[in-house]
Amino acid sequence: MSDGARRGTPVPGAVPAVLVAVAVLLAGCGVPPSGVIDGGRAPTGVAPGPTLYFVGPDGELVAQTRDTGRLGTISDALALLLTGTQDPALRTGITSGGTTRVGVTHDGDTIELHLPLAEYDVTPRGLDQIACTALATHVQAGGSADTRVRVLLTVTEPGSDAGEPRGCPVVGRAAVR
Amino acid sequence: MTDGPGRFRGLRARLLVAFVLVTVLGAAAAAWTGAVLARNALLEESRRQAATTIGGRVTAVAPTLDLPPDQVTLDRLRDAVGGRALVVHENRTSARGLDAGVLPDELRAAVRGGDRIVTQRVVADGTPWLLVGTPLVTTAPDGARTPSGIEVYAARDLADVQRQIDGLTTRALATAAIVLPLAIVLALLAARSVLRPVRDLRDTARRLADGDLGARSPPRGSDELADLTLTVNRMAGSVQTSMEAMRRMEADARRFAADVSHELRTPLATLTAVMEVLDGATDDLDRDAREAAELAIAETHRLVRLVEDLMEVSRFDAGTARLRVEDADATAVVRETLRARGWTDQVRVDAPEHLPARFDRRRIDVVVANLVGNALRHGRQPVRVGVCASADTLRIEVSDRGPGLPDDVIGHVFDRFYKADAARVRSGGSGLGLAIARENARLHGGDLTAGNDDGGGARFVLTLPRQAREPAPREEET
Numbered sequence A: 001m002s003d004g005a006r007r008g009t010p011v012p013g014a015v016p017a018v019l020v021a022v023a024v025l026l027a028g029c030g031v032p033p034s035g036v037i038d039g040g041r042a043p044t045g046v047a048p049g050p051t052l053y054f055v056g057p058d059g060e061l062v063a064q065t066r067d068t069g070r071l072g073t074i075s076d077a078l079a080l081l082l083t084g085t086q087d088p089a090l091r092t093g094i095t096s097g098g099t100t101r102v103g104v105t106h107d108g109d110t111i112e113l114h115l116p117l118a119e120y121d122v123t124p125r126g127l128d129q130i131a132c133t134a135l136a137t138h139v140q141a142g143g144s145a146d147t148r149v150r151v152l153l154t155v156t157e158p159g160s161d162a163g164e165p166r167g168c169p170v171v172g173r174a175a176v177r
Numbered sequence B: 001m002t003d004g005p006g007r008f009r010g011l012r013a014r015l016l017v018a019f020v021l022v023t024v025l026g027a028a029a030a031a032w033t034g035a036v037l038a039r040n041a042l043l044e045e046s047r048r049q050a051a052t053t054i055g056g057r058v059t060a061v062a063p064t065l066d067l068p069p070d071q072v073t074l075d076r077l078r079d080a081v082g083g084r085a086l087v088v089h090e091n092r093t094s095a096r097g098l099d100a101g102v103l104p105d106e107l108r109a110a111v112r113g114g115d116r117i118v119t120q121r122v123v124a125d126g127t128p129w130l131l132v133g134t135p136l137v138t139t140a141p142d143g144a145r146t147p148s149g150i151e152v153y154a155a156r157d158l159a160d161v162q163r164q165i166d167g168l169t170t171r172a173l174a175t176a177a178i179v180l181p182l183a184i185v186l187a188l189l190a191a192r193s194v195l196r197p198v199r200d201l202r203d204t205a206r207r208l209a210d211g212d213l214g215a216r217s218p219p220r221g222s223d224e225l226a227d228l229t230l231t232v233n234r235m236a237g238s239v240q241t242s243m244e245a246m247r248r249m250e251a252d253a254r255r256f257a258a259d260v261s262h263e264l265r266t267p268l269a270t271l272t273a274v275m276e277v278l279d280g281a282t283d284d285l286d287r288d289a290r291e292a293a294e295l296a297i298a299e300t301h302r303l304v305r306l307v308e309d310l311m312e313v314s315r316f317d318a319g320t321a322r323l324r325v326e327d328a329d330a331t332a333v334v335r336e337t338l339r340a341r342g343w344t345d346q347v348r349v350d351a352p353e354h355l356p357a358r359f360d361r362r363r364i365d366v367v368v369a370n371l372v373g374n375a376l377r378h379g380r381q382p383v384r385v386g387v388c389a390s391a392d393t394l395r396i397e398v399s400d401r402g403p404g405l406p407d408d409v410i411g412h413v414f415d416r417f418y419k420a421d422a423a424r425v426r427s428g429g430s431g432l433g434l435a436i437a438r439e440n441a442r443l444h445g446g447d448l449t450a451g452n453d454d455g456g457g458a459r460f461v462l463t464l465p466r467q468a469r470e471p472a473p474r475e476e477e478t
Helices: A015-027 A073-085 A124-140 B012-066 B070-080 B105-113 B159-209 B224-279 B286-316 B330-340 B362-376 B435-442
Strands: A039-040 A052-056 A063-064 A104-106 A110-114 A149-151 B084-089 B093-094 B116-124 B125-140 B145-157 B326-329 B347-350 B355-358 B383-389 B393-399 B447-452 B456-463
Touching: A039 B012, A052 A073, A052 A124, A063 A124, A073 A104, A073 A110, A073 A124, A110 A124, A124 A149, A124 B125, B012 B070, B012 B116, B012 B145, B012 B159, B070 B084, B070 B093, B070 B145, B105 B116, B105 B125, B105 B145, B105 B362, B125 B159, B159 B286, B224 B286, B286 B435, B326 B330, B330 B347, B330 B355, B330 B362, B330 B383, B330 B393, B355 B362, B362 B383, B362 B393, B362 B435, B362 B456, B435 B447, B435 B456
Parallel strands: A110 A149, B347 B383
Antiparallel strands: A039 B116, A052 A063, A104 A110, B084 B093, B084 B145, B116 B125, B125 B145, B326 B355, B383 B393, B393 B456, B447 B456
16 A cells, blocks of 8 residues: 555544644633723712802803812702802892702603792793703713703793703713714 | 554544544534633623623712712722722722732723723632722813722622633533534444445455456445446456457367367278278388388377377366276386386386275376376486375376476476477377376376476476375366
């Protein structure tokens, strides 16, 4: 027979193939170390205090940070807003009756605020103050800037649009951008 | 197959090994791929879940945390994260079950400079861990994010995941192992389907080689082996046809020789009778006519002998030669042969007094007469006939002191009409004597061999079984 030299390896490279397969198989089990893998956006929510919005001399919205040491909840921030400001340069469009407790519910992409106010207690600018303050706290706590706010008052006039979902003209610009 | 030093001998073993290797490798590769995919999915899921959970917990507690944080705040954050956790802010740390020293530098660097949750798998003391690290950022109302300087780290044990993966791997290997006996069975079946036609073909070829020209393999299917089988069958068919033709021609030739010699007998008998008459009347002829008549008589005798030899050869060829075995004294037969031909004075006989054996007297007489006649004619005296015997072999040797047989002649002395010396064509012999002598020896079950004595001179050795038996009548060959 002339194929004597070939008889030893009927399937060329079979033995190396088996070794490679076993090595790969062994390497496949277990939990290998990994490099640093991204896991999403970092959590946020710490702040020196909530940001409140008042009305400036020219009727524009002015942000004011209350140094409470922590961000707190939307409800906390709105309570501070209803309490008003002592800054003589600023005024507020909200006439508070002394009750500052605000109910906050999240409904999908909308935040519903239940205010202890009637529509005649709040100017349209006052509605913006409320919406912006709520949204600012929401964004600072890690929420989306596209969230809409519904301001629900105790008494509304017929045909009023106070209860419509609204955004805030000055909050979340950077995030939206 | 010839035997060799290789480990994989034979087609069956090679088929088996190749089949099993391919099948097991395929099964192992499939099982392995499945196991790796499942493992990766498991790891990815555990990683994603840990990052989401920890991110969610930190986000939930973050608005209630003081900034800048004091130790109590850091502890609250650490408790909120749960498990093995570490919270760092500037020089202050709050740790439980997780030491800052075990955190890889690349993870710390990614957390410190970044705005993302990051994860990394590490193996510490043989146990796999998932490390999750994240900075806690401060977001401005306009969405701008700035680091707060707080870093949160957590370690999650992956031992459970490891156990699940080990289970998957074990099952994958078991699957591959289950395939093994199946592969062996399939390989054996495949090998048998291939090897059975090969074996059939080998058996057929062996029968053909042994002379059974009618041997054929039935072709199965329509593959290459069936093609090969058909080809072998066709080859066997043509060989059989030519062999039959040759045998027929040979038989025809023999029959022709037999017929010719038979037809020559009657005219020869007449011719012989005429010659005998002529022989008695030669004295009345003149010298030239007498010489011519004597020549004609001699040639006629030669012709008669030739025809008789031809008929004898024809009987051997046709298988109709019959052995008539009887009890006889070998020494006596040899002496009678010499005496009857008047050679007693010229030949020395070395033989025991009596040598009882069983053989055909007539045929042995013919053989001995032929050998001694040749020795006297071609060799030189003294011619010696030796007769001896063992328990079951009778041996008769005829030797002379002539020049012996040339090497190129020894192989041909028993050929028909072979003449060693072309110059002595008309030596009186028919050219068939030695051929007939050997046929006679073989008919007894013995043999006749030619050679040279050590001291020169030809030596013919006839060996016969001491108790020759009459063979069963041979079938007439076609």
